[in-house]
Amino acid sequence: MSECRVALLAGGKSGEREVSLASAEGAREALEEAGYTVTQLDPADKEDLKRLIDGPFDVAFLCLHGKYGEDGTVQGLLETIGLPYIGSGVWSSALAMDKVKSKLYYEQAGIPTPPFVPLQKGDSYDVDSIVEKLGTHCVVKPGTEAHWGCSSSKVLRRSAKQSRRRSTSIQKFLLNAI
Numbered sequence: 001m002s003e004c005r006v007a008l009l010a011g012g013k014s015g016e017r018e019v020s021l022a023s024a025e026g027a028r029e030a031l032e033e034a035g036y037t038v039t040q041l042d043p044a045d046k047e048d049l050k051r052l053i054d055g056p057f058d059v060a061f062l063c064l065h066g067k068y069g070e071d072g073t074v075q076g077l078l079e080t081i082g083l084p085y086i087g088s089g090v091w092s093s094a095l096a097m098d099k100v101k102s103k104l105y106y107e108q109a110g111i112p113t114p115p116f117v118p119l120q121k122g123d124s125y126d127v128d129s130i131v132e133k134l135g136t137h138c139v140v141k142p143g144t145e146a147h148w149g150c151s152s153s154k155v156l157r158r159s160a161k162q163s164r165r166r167s168t169s170i171q172k173f174l175l176n177a178i
Contacts, residue, residue: 004036007057007083009074011042014066024063031061043074055080060085071097092107099141099169116171130170 009032010024011017024040031038039057040050043064052060060083062072072094079083088096096102100118107113117130130138 006008007060010063012064013044017063020065100167114172119168134172140170141169
């Protein structure tokens, strides 16, 4: 096998930084075991960004989670500097990260998706009508961040309030849906 130099991107600035670093441990081990030369870089560190740009790397392996990692931002940087990377491109990453827009596209394309209520930033909402449509066992998916579950109308009410600050998808929780 020819030597392939991999820039393993992990860490970052999102609220999912720790998950990203944990993911990178396993990825690094597997890549090195497969014979790749791996350099782990943290895009939250300016010096690491300079190292990424200056290279030399053959490919970037992304272990970034959340905003700035899965939303097309890093993918755009990598395309700008001409470094190939694993995973989805800029547009598909940005769309998939926006949970409200992606679910609307899924529905339009006929892709099955659990029932949900999209709440756009600043929308008014009626929690009772959300509970009537979805029940109280829901998954709250802020537009571009990690999601969480709720199991009472009180928690749902508190969670729905956040949609006034950012777009949110409230989705019916389905156990063993796949």
